[in-house]
Amino acid sequence: MKLTFRWYGENDPVTLEKIRQIPTMTGIVSAVYDVAPGGVWSRESIARIKELAEANDLEFEVVESVPVHEEIKLGTKNAEKLIDIYCENVKRLGEAGVKCICYNFMPVFDWLRSKLEYKHADGCNSLSYHEEDLMKMDPKKGELSLPGWDASYTKEQMGKLLDDYANVDEEKLFGNLKIFLDAVIPVAKAAGVNMAIHPDDPPWGIFGLPRIITGEKNLERFLSLVDEKENGLTFCTGALGANPENDMVRMAGKFADRIHFVHLRNVLHLGKRDFVEVGHPTSCGSLDMYGIAKALVDGGFDGYVRPDHGRMIWGETNSHYGYGLYDRALGATYIAGLFEAIERSKQ
Numbered sequence: 001m002k003l004t005f006r007w008y009g010e011n012d013p014v015t016l017e018k019i020r021q022i023p024t025m026t027g028i029v030s031a032v033y034d035v036a037p038g039g040v041w042s043r044e045s046i047a048r049i050k051e052l053a054e055a056n057d058l059e060f061e062v063v064e065s066v067p068v069h070e071e072i073k074l075g076t077k078n079a080e081k082l083i084d085i086y087c088e089n090v091k092r093l094g095e096a097g098v099k100c101i102c103y104n105f106m107p108v109f110d111w112l113r114s115k116l117e118y119k120h121a122d123g124c125n126s127l128s129y130h131e132e133d134l135m136k137m138d139p140k141k142g143e144l145s146l147p148g149w150d151a152s153y154t155k156e157q158m159g160k161l162l163d164d165y166a167n168v169d170e171e172k173l174f175g176n177l178k179i180f181l182d183a184v185i186p187v188a189k190a191a192g193v194n195m196a197i198h199p200d201d202p203p204w205g206i207f208g209l210p211r212i213i214t215g216e217k218n219l220e221r222f223l224s225l226v227d228e229k230e231n232g233l234t235f236c237t238g239a240l241g242a243n244p245e246n247d248m249v250r251m252a253g254k255f256a257d258r259i260h261f262v263h264l265r266n267v268l269h270l271g272k273r274d275f276v277e278v279g280h281p282t283s284c285g286s287l288d289m290y291g292i293a294k295a296l297v298d299g300g301f302d303g304y305v306r307p308d309h310g311r312m313i314w315g316e317t318n319s320h321y322g323y324g325l326y327d328r329a330l331g332a333t334y335i336a337g338l339f340e341a342i343e344r345s346k347q
């Protein structure tokens with residue numbers, strides 16, 4: 001297991017100098033942030049991240065994310081051209097020493113939460129999701145005031161995009177994903193890169209949009225679309241684990257050899273479709289973090305792990321909600337301890 005930490009680039013207040021001081025940290029997870037989806041990442045921008053990381057004794061082997069353009073998910077006539085550009089980015093990243101690329105295939109919305117600063121009894125705050133609050137909004141009527149949603153679309157663009165997706169059900173989305181994988185996986189293989197799809201967060205359909213990377217059955221189907229090691233998973237415990245019906249320990253064991261990247265984070269279920277993000281340890285939430293880590297190790301997992309969203313503690317603030325330093329660093333040392341104990345107990 002290699003412990004890694006997400007870094008949002010040179011404007012991130014959580015600097016590389018701070019990240020390198022977290023015990024047992026081996027590398028960063030980052031991306032080129034100034035190119036829109038569908039654009040080619042310059043070799044200079046990629047090399048710059050690697051250079052800065054290495055100057056701080058950190059590796060740059062994991063990219064999160066190379067975003068997939070909406071037209072690829074929709075399967076429009078531009079999809080083929082956009083997939084070619086995606087392949088070019090995979091090739092360039094492989095050449096620069098990147099070994100794992102995290103991406104997702106969620107229509108329109110990336111992660112969704114209804115609160116950014118859910119207040120906990122101990123005074124900290126974190127992201128939370130309450131289905132009822134979300135259901136009150138209608139994105140087509142421009143009533144979308146989602147926290148963290150950067151309004152990258154105007155009301156008109158959003159309406160058009162949602163209309164475009166009206167003809168894309170789960171089957172169609174799976175089909176478009178297969179077209180994408182059929183082109184990208186051979187390129188990734190040649191470039192020495194493992195592709196690792198991130199599950200939908202939360203793992204169920206929202207606003208009538210299809211979501212397919214949601215649970216055990218669909219993950220199995222996803223892996224069989226292209227049955228190669230390079231077609232793998234980012235096992236985000238907080239995303240998949242938001243659904244109480246997902247048996248996270250079982251899935252960690254079952255898919256261990258196709259999991260290349262793990263986001264280890266705990267959530268506390270407040271209802272069937274309501275949850276709040278909590279501290280990483282098992283006792284803080286609803287997920288068996290020890291059981292998940294043990295199932296991964298027992299299943300032969302040998303990839304990258306990073307702490308995921310942290311709470312905001314000790315008065316810290318950050319415009320990237322969930323990506324402060326303090327609670328993620330606590331999560332990192334907890335993860336390092338879990339893995340050390342599990343691995344040592346097997347010797």
Ligand SMILES: [Mn+2]
Pocket residue numbers: 198236238239263308
């Ligand atoms: Mn995640």
